[in-house]
Each structure stands twice: as structure tokens, then as C-alpha cells.
Amino acid sequence: MQKIKTALLSFGMSGKVFHAPFLEAHSGFTIGGAWERSKEEIAKQYPDAKRYTSLEAILNDPSIELIIVNTPTYTHYDYAKHSLLAGKHVVVEKAFTTTVAEAEELKSISEKQNKKLxxxxxxRWDSDFKTVQQVINDGKLGELVEVTFSFDRFNPLLSPKQHKETPGPGAGVVNDLGPHLIDQALVLFGMPEAVFADIAITRKHSRVDDYFEILLYYPQHRVRLKAGYFVKENGPAYIVHARNGSFIKSRSDRQESRLLAGEKPTLADWGVxxxxxxxxxxxxxxxxxxREKIPTLAGNYLSFYEGIHRSIVQNEATPVTAQxxxxxxxxxxxxLRSSEDKTIIDL
Incomplete structure (x- = not known):
């Protein structure tokens, strides 16, 4: 199998937990190294990986084909743009960028450079969401009426990560958890006709938004997306009401907790x-x-990197496109505009 040598732009939690384990598990990737500004961590876990002391060092390494932009959101546009212009394929973490204009430009550059973005x-590969998707597609519920997806936590304290709590482009829960819920809704239902949102600050001393409710308007149904930091007792994270019945499901994918515990995605019961x-x-x-219980499908983030490998080697579409x-x-x-203006925004 063709190997794709890959570099990470950081080796903090996201690099260690969400990317490196899957790059290691997939036979089509080699972890080439990571940009480490001060610490030297990657070689401790991956002895053959290199520590790069600058972005330029990665961009100038001809052996690196793919770059993972897993840095704070406000850096995504700049780092992804430089990577694409250097002739690298790019994976960018959510939120993709801080503005629509930045996203449009990155998409255009990737197309001109003929590089995958x-x-x-x-x-999308959480066990709970995959199960919700299967139930909706199965058709037993009939025509949808009302759908609610929530991503709630109980976390009244401010994050020690300053970039998460400092006002500026890409900060706040709408840019942090919002992309997860929005993307899941768009996967299932496509683009809505209009959007209404209520976005607020609820934690003491917080300077960035930490609560939102976003309502997506579709011709025959509504989709409500919610996130907040003061939910001590979680209800169903997925609620689907339709003309022929209802489906409720907890947010219970175990991949993140198992990755944080140091487990590898090659285990036989992964994603169960x-x-x-x-x-x-x-x-x-x-x-x-x-009234019946529905067996949960197994989740597996490795599916994302399998799609990335096919997109580069076989020139298929990426599993999550720039569009x-x-x-x-x-x-x-x-x-954001809806909440500020207290109005419905037509798309």
C-alpha cells in the first residue's frame, strides 16, 4: 500500500488523541513528525518521527505529502493556505476557518493547486450519530417534524487554554462545538432555507460565548442544535420526532474517552x-x-483517514470536503448575525 508521509502542526491533545493513533493504525500513512515549538514529545511515542521547529521546515521537506492543521482555529486559514501553496495535501480541524471568505479562498486554492483539502x-463517525443516521434513513419514522441535537457539558470553569477563552476570531462554543452539530445536521438534511440563533455567555467571568441554540429551517421540518456548559443531568442528545414515531439516543460514543486512556483503535471492540x-x-x-431498543452501530474515526488515503492515492473526493x-x-x-440582530437569516 502506498504510504503517505504526514506531519502534524502540533502535538498536544488533538495530535496525540485524535490524529496520531489513527495515522499509526492505518497502513497507508507514516507519521513524519510534528511542529513542536518548545517541547519534544512526538519522538517519545513515535521514535521515527521528526521534531520540526517551524512551519517552514515542514513546508520545505519534500517527503511530507500531507499536513494536519490541528492548531487553534484563528490559525487555520493562514497555515492551511501556506501548506496548500507549498504543494501539500491538507486536513484542517474544525472549525474550518473563522469566516466564509477564508473558507472560500482555501477551497479555491486547493482546486488551483490540485491538492486535497x-x-x-x-x-460523523461517532457510534451514536451513525445509529441516528441509520434510523432516519430506514424510513420507519416517516416524514420528519422536529429534530434536536445537543452537545451539553457541566463545566462552569474557564478553560486553561487561553485561546479558547480570549475573545477573537474562532473563539467561543459556537466555533468549538457548533461545527460538530452543524455538520451532522447538514450530512442528514443538507443546507437549510434559513437560520435563527440565540447565543449567550452563561459562565461567570467568561468573555466568550458558551451557550447556543441554533434553529435550522427546512421546508417540512425544523432542526434545533444546542450546546451549553451547565447541564449536570444529561437527557437524550438526539431527539427525532416524525409523523410515524420518535427516536431518542444518548451521546455515548466511547472513542474519545478510550483514546484519552491510551487505548489504540486497533482493538477488536473499538467504537462499541x-x-x-x-x-x-x-x-x-x-x-x-x-417500542424497541435499537442496537448501536460501532463508531470508528479511522474511516476518516481511510477516506483521506483513497482521496490522495485514488483521486477520490475527500470524506469531508472543503465545500x-x-x-x-x-x-x-x-x-452569529441572527443572534446579534435577533432575526431570522435567509440563506
């Missing part, structure tokens, strides 16, 4: 949820109510 929307987290489908069948990332940014910009 993808957005790391890994939550406990049976206790199965969703409940309640619907009408031949006029009779059927997908651009569409998410359109929703975010509309939501």
Missing part, C-alpha cells in the same frame, strides 16, 4: 457502546405501537 469532522446506551425507537407499524466545511461556516456566520 479536507475538514476533520470526526463526529455498552448495550445500556441503546436508543429507543417508538413508532406505528400496521396501526400498532412498536462541506464552507457550508458549516455559512451556518456559523448566519447564526
Amino acid at each position: 479536507a475538514v476533520f469532522q470526526n463526529r 457502546e455498552p448495550e445500556t446506551e441503546q436508543g429507543i425507537l417508538n413508532y406505528l407499524k400496521a396501526g400498532e405501537t412498536v 462541506d466545511g464552507l457550508n458549516v461556516m455559512k451556518i456559523i456566520e448566519a447564526a
Whole structure:
């Protein structure tokens, strides 16, 4: 299998947890190294990997084909642009950029350079979302009426990561958790006709938004996306109401917690949820109510990197395209404007 030598632009939590384990697990990638500004961590886990002391050193290394831009959101546009112009394929973490204009420019540059550009929307491969997607596509629920996706936490304290708490481009929960929920909604339903949003600050001393409710308007149904930091008792993270029934499902994908514990995605039970987290489908069948638990599909973020490998080697579309990332940014910009103006934004 053709090997794609890959460099990470940081080796903090995201590099160690969400990227390197999957690059290592996939036989089509080689971890070439990481940009480490002060620490020297990557070689401790990957002895053959190189520590780069600058972005330029990575860009000037002809052996590096793919660059993972896993740095703070406000840097994504600049680092991705330089990487593409240097002739590298690029994966950018969410949020893709800080503006629609930046996303459009990156998409244009990747096309002109004939280089692959993808957005790391890994939550498409969560076990819970994959199961919700299967239930909706199965058709038993019938025509959708109301859908709610939430990503809630109980975390009243400010993050020690200053870039997350400092006002500026890319800061706040709309740019942090919003892309996960928005992308999942767009995967299932496509672009909405209009957007309404309520965005607020709820934590003491916070200077960036930490609560949102975004309403997406579709011709026949509504999709509500919610996130907040004061949810001590979680309800269902996915609620689907349709003309023939309902489906509810917890947010219970175990991949992140297992990665943080140092487990590898090559384990046989990778992405498998406990049976206790199965969703409940309640619907009408031949006029009779059927209420049943739905087995949860296994999640696997490795599917993203399998798609990246095929896109580069076989010239397929990336698993999450630049257009997908651009569409998410359109929703975010509309939501910010809607909340500020207290009005519905037509798309």
C-alpha cells in the first residue's frame, strides 16, 4: 500500500488523541513528525518521527505529502493556505476557518493547486450519530417534524487554554462545538432555507460565548442544535420526532474517552457502546405501537483517514470536503448575525 508521509502542526491533545493513533493504525500513512515549538514529545511515542521547529521546515521537506492543521482555529486559514501553496495535501480541524471568505479562498486554492483539502469532522463517525443516521434513513419514522441535537457539558470553569477563552476570531462554543452539530445536521438534511440563533455567555467571568441554540429551517421540518456548559443531568442528545414515531439516543460514543486512556483503535471492540446506551425507537407499524431498543452501530474515526488515503492515492473526493466545511461556516456566520440582530437569516 502506498504510504503517505504526514506531519502534524502540533502535538498536544488533538495530535496525540485524535490524529496520531489513527495515522499509526492505518497502513497507508507514516507519521513524519510534528511542529513542536518548545517541547519534544512526538519522538517519545513515535521514535521515527521528526521534531520540526517551524512551519517552514515542514513546508520545505519534500517527503511530507500531507499536513494536519490541528492548531487553534484563528490559525487555520493562514497555515492551511501556506501548506496548500507549498504543494501539500491538507486536513484542517474544525472549525474550518473563522469566516466564509477564508473558507472560500482555501477551497479555491486547493482546486488551483490540485491538492486535497479536507475538514476533520470526526463526529460523523461517532457510534451514536451513525445509529441516528441509520434510523432516519430506514424510513420507519416517516416524514420528519422536529429534530434536536445537543452537545451539553457541566463545566462552569474557564478553560486553561487561553485561546479558547480570549475573545477573537474562532473563539467561543459556537466555533468549538457548533461545527460538530452543524455538520451532522447538514450530512442528514443538507443546507437549510434559513437560520435563527440565540447565543449567550452563561459562565461567570467568561468573555466568550458558551451557550447556543441554533434553529435550522427546512421546508417540512425544523432542526434545533444546542450546546451549553451547565447541564449536570444529561437527557437524550438526539431527539427525532416524525409523523410515524420518535427516536431518542444518548451521546455515548466511547472513542474519545478510550483514546484519552491510551487505548489504540486497533482493538477488536473499538467504537462499541455498552448495550445500556441503546436508543429507543417508538413508532406505528400496521396501526400498532412498536417500542424497541435499537442496537448501536460501532463508531470508528479511522474511516476518516481511510477516506483521506483513497482521496490522495485514488483521486477520490475527500470524506469531508472543503465545500462541506464552507457550508458549516455559512451556518456559523448566519447564526452569529441572527443572534446579534435577533432575526431570522435567509440563506
